[in-house]
Amino acid sequence: MLTIADHQFESRLFTGTGKFTNSATMLASIEASGSQLVTLAMKRIDFKMGLDDLLSPLQSRGVKLLPNTAGARNAKEAIFAAELAYQMLGTKWIKLEIHPDPKYLLPDPIETLNAAQVLCEKGFIVLPYIHADPVLCRRLEEVGCAAVMPLGSPIGSNQGLATEAFLKIIIEQSSVPVIVDAGIGAPSQACRAMEMGADAVLVNTAIASSANPILMAQCFQQAVQSGRKAYKAGLGAVSHNANNTSPLTGFLTTRKVS
Amino acid sequence: MIEIHINGESQQLAANITLAEILALKHITPQSVAVVVNHTIIPRSQWSQHQCQADDQLEFFSAVSGG
Numbered sequence: 001m002l003t004i005a006d007h008q009f010e011s012r013l014f015t016g017t018g019k020f021t022n023s024a025t026m027l028a029s030i031e032a033s034g035s036q037l038v039t040l041a042m043k044r045i046d047f048k049m050g051l052d053d054l055l056s057p058l059q060s061r062g063v064k065l066l067p068n069t070a071g072a073r074n075a076k077e078a079i080f081a082a083e084l085a086y087q088m089l090g091t092k093w094i095k096l097e098i099h100p101d102p103k104y105l106l107p108d109p110i111e112t113l114n115a116a117q118v119l120c121e122k123g124f125i126v127l128p129y130i131h132a133d134p135v136l137c138r139r140l141e142e143v144g145c146a147a148v149m150p151l152g153s154p155i156g157s158n159q160g161l162a163t164e165a166f167l168k169i170i171i172e173q174s175s176v177p178v179i180v181d182a183g184i185g186a187p188s189q190a191c192r193a194m195e196m197g198a199d200a201v202l203v204n205t206a207i208a209s210s211a212n213p214i215l216m217a218q219c220f221q222q223a224v225q226s227g228r229k230a231y232k233a234g235l236g237a238v239s240h241n242a243n244n245t246s247p248l249t250g251f252l253t254t255r256k257v258s
Numbered sequence: 259m260i261e262i263h264i265n266g267e268s269q270q271l272a273a274n275i276t277l278a279e280i281l282a283l284k285h286i287t288p289q290s291v292a293v294v295v296n297h298t299i300i301p302r303s304q305w306s307q308h309q310c311q312a313d314d315q316l317e318f319f320s321a322v323s324g325g
Contacts, residue, residue, distance in 0.1 A: 018323045018325040019325070040322070040324055041324025042319050044266075044318065055289070055321055068324055070325075080299075084292045084294070084299055084319055087301060088290060088320070088321060155325065182325075205325065
């Protein structure tokens with residue numbers, strides 16, 4: 001069981017709701033993934049388009065909502081977005097993401113730390129999306145973040161765990177849950193993150209952009225469960241040389257072949 | 259009638275119209291929206307009392323899918 005703030009999660013796979021071709025596929029994929037925490041964004045209403053009722057089917061499934069601050073370019077905007085989300089959804093949980101650069105969507109560490117401090121003081125449950133920077137993770141923990149969400153690789157890139165060496169340090173040092181977010185492109189990569197000891201992973205694009213999102217969601221669920229079990233079991237040591245797994249008693253070489 | 263700006267578009271509406279009345283007029287179910295008036299977030303509990311003034315800048319937000 002994973003505990004973040006005062007909330008317990010049976011599933012260590014969190015999912016996003018973006019990029020699905022339609023909401024029926026999105027909902028079926030979330031169901032198939034077993035995810036109990038889903039991310040959402042916010043937008044100005046386009047009155048010509050009308051409102052897509054995203055919330056009620058999610059709420060009726062009992063999943064916890066994690067609104068994000070995507071679109072915020074600095075701490076001030078992100079704090080405003082968090083307050084907006086609280087008014088909109090009645091939750092103080094917020095995925096804090098501040099990425100001013102639209103090409104790589106890399107998070108701004110200084111603005112993120114400043115916003116995190118203010119939001120934690122205001123009683124928000126802050127889950128910051130950040131680069132895999134162990135020093136920053138410690139600082140975010142110190143200001144009261146409920147978890148840290150370091151990236152594996154750029155958002156939506158499906159490049160996997162490009163930051164693996166740093167994720168390992170974060171996992172080793174962190175006393176709050178570590179959720180590997182962004183860039184996980186395949187179930188094997190989610191499994192790897194979990195084997196390394198990540199507390200959870202957040203996956204969106206890899207599921208939504210699959211030709212069969214529902215099946216892919218199941219694959220991620222199994223990969224995350226398997227990776228977690230492997231972490232608990234303990235991986236064997238890696239060595240440079242071979243170590244025989246069968247007895248090399250030489251029964252063939254001592255036997256004369258006629 | 260007064261002119262009010264809603265999500266960037268100007269509209270003529272009855273003087274003293276409340277935020278709750280505007281939501282009803284726009285057929286927006288209030289459960290999943292947030293309202294900002296002149297850059298200040300207005301709590302849900304005040305929507306039925308909050309009367310709009312001429313030239314108010316209103317912004318209505320809703321949750322959308324995202325990662």
